[in-house]
Amino acid sequence: MALETGPESPVPVRTVSQMLSDWIGKLGAIWVEGEVADFRPRSQARMQFLTLRDIEANASLTVVADSELVGRLDPPLEPGARIVVWARPEFWAGRGSLQLRARAIRSVGIGELLARLAQLQATLAAEGLFAPERKKPLPFLPGRVGLICGRNSDAEHDVVVNARDRWPATDFEIREVAVQGANAVREVTQALLELDSRADIDVIVITRGGGSVEDLLPFSNEALVRAVADATTPIVSAIGHEQDSPILDHVADYRASTPTDAGKRIVPSLAEQRAIVEKLHQQGHMIIRRRLEQESHVIADSRARTRRTLLHRIESWTNDVSHLRARARSLSPAATLDRGYAVVQGADGSVVRDASDTTAGDLVTITVQHGAFHASVTEEAAS
Amino acid sequence: MSEPTFEEAREELAEIVGKLEAGGLTLEESLALWNRGEEVARVCTEWLEKAQAVLDAAAEDDDADATSGAGNPTQE
Numbered sequence: 001m002a003l004e005t006g007p008e009s010p011v012p013v014r015t016v017s018q019m020l021s022d023w024i025g026k027l028g029a030i031w032v033e034g035e036v037a038d039f040r041p042r043s044q045a046r047m048q049f050l051t052l053r054d055i056e057a058n059a060s061l062t063v064v065a066d067s068e069l070v071g072r073l074d075p076p077l078e079p080g081a082r083i084v085v086w087a088r089p090e091f092w093a094g095r096g097s098l099q100l101r102a103r104a105i106r107s108v109g110i111g112e113l114l115a116r117l118a119q120l121q122a123t124l125a126a127e128g129l130f131a132p133e134r135k136k137p138l139p140f141l142p143g144r145v146g147l148i149c150g151r152n153s154d155a156e157h158d159v160v161v162n163a164r165d166r167w168p169a170t171d172f173e174i175r176e177v178a179v180q181g182a183n184a185v186r187e188v189t190q191a192l193l194e195l196d197s198r199a200d201i202d203v204i205v206i207t208r209g210g211g212s213v214e215d216l217l218p219f220s221n222e223a224l225v226r227a228v229a230d231a232t233t234p235i236v237s238a239i240g241h242e243q244d245s246p247i248l249d250h251v252a253d254y255r256a257s258t259p260t261d262a263g264k265r266i267v268p269s270l271a272e273q274r275a276i277v278e279k280l281h282q283q284g285h286m287i288i289r290r291r292l293e294q295e296s297h298v299i300a301d302s303r304a305r306t307r308r309t310l311l312h313r314i315e316s317w318t319n320d321v322s323h324l325r326a327r328a329r330s331l332s333p334a335a336t337l338d339r340g341y342a343v344v345q346g347a348d349g350s351v352v353r354d355a356s357d358t359t360a361g362d363l364v365t366i367t368v369q370h371g372a373f374h375a376s377v378t379e380e381a382a383s
Numbered sequence: 384m385s386e387p388t389f390e391e392a393r394e395e396l397a398e399i400v401g402k403l404e405a406g407g408l409t410l411e412e413s414l415a416l417w418n419r420g421e422e423v424a425r426v427c428t429e430w431l432e433k434a435q436a437v438l439d440a441a442a443e444d445d446d447a448d449a450t451s452g453a454g455n456p457t458q459e
């Protein structure tokens with residue numbers, strides 16, 4: 001039932017106010033949960049105003065409550081407190097503003113918060129977000145480390161100092177953001193998305209020091225936890241102390257017990273790596289050296305065997321030659337000469353078998369056991 | 384005629400023995416074969432003595448290496 005209006009037929013403000021008031025009034029009373037963003041008690045006033053803000057999104061509403069209702073609250077209202085309000089939305093025509101008119105206010109207790117965290121954790125676990133096979137390995141040596149932490153915090157100092165103690169050249173890209181309170185989820189998530197999109201960041205550390213359960217709530221926030229699960233860069237969570245375990249710890253690729261532990265985990269130790277390289281260097285040296293020794297032994301052994309084989313063959317040949325020589329001697333006239341006989345040969349080399357074949361003055365060659373000599377015939381012996 | 388090789392000399396010596404064993408030779412032929420046999424036997428013996436000397440010299444080199452310490456090619 002839109003109003004028929006035009007430049008010549010406008011409606012007065014009161015008509016619009018009345019219509020808005022009617023529409024909003026139809027919503028009736030509802031239960032709303034949020035965090036007290038701003039609250040300044042007005043003493044002596046009949047009504048109290050507070051700003052109720054969404055836990056995750058950038059959305060706020062003004063809540064109006066009777067002073068008496070607010071005064072009864074235990075614990076008393078203060079900024080940062082989580083409350084559930086039973087209220088009726090109403091349009092305040094006098095100022096043209098929208099507000100929630102509270103009929104009841106309850107603070108959300110720690111026990112209830114923890115129960116809800118446990119429920120969220122169970123849901124995410126059932127989705128498989130904590131599965132070991134989802135965990136990305138941390139790089140051995142990151143080119144650059146993204147660090148999300150509080151401004152000038154001890155956690156930041158611990159991560160940076162301990163990492164540089166191990167690897168002095170560790171390069172950090174630091175995002176100092178709110179790590180508690182209403183802006184924490186938004187700022188941490190934004191920093192995470194920005195660092196995750198950068199190719200030069202090889203690992204991201206999300207850290208803050210210890211705190212109350214409420215202080216650490218942003219790190220169990222579903223939106224933040226899902227952003228971490230979706231990140232492509234390995235994420236290290238280092239929240240609070242060993243005993244603190246926000247849901248971020250379960251979804252992160254590595255859960256550091258403390259910021260100091262995170263600093264030590266993200267880079268290798270320069271001294272250890274040097275020692276490993278030195279040891280490998282020495283081992284390589286030893287292996288080459290042993291190999292060379294082996295080879296020279298093989299060569300020495302081959303030489304010795306070759307030599308032995310040759311000596312053996314020389315010995316065998318020597319026996320062979322002396323055997324043949326002895327055989328030739330035994331078969332030749334030499335054996336006869338050994339017994340004292342001599343062979344006489346004429347100048348033409350023919351053997352003298354008949355004394356009458358020679359005449360005085362002939363030159364003959366006489367061969368005896370050892371050697372031969374020349375002689376001249378003087379006369380024929382009487383026969 | 385140049386000095387025969389070891390194999391040639393040894394072969395000739397074996398042939399001379401074979402001829403002498405076969406017999407049927409005149410005394411002159413026997414004497415000539417025997418003299419030739421002595422000569423090639425001397426050639427064989429010289430060859431073998433030379434080879435022995437070479438091996439002995441090599442063995443002395445090895446002993447010299449062993450006493451001066453094995454070569455260490457690596458640089459510390």
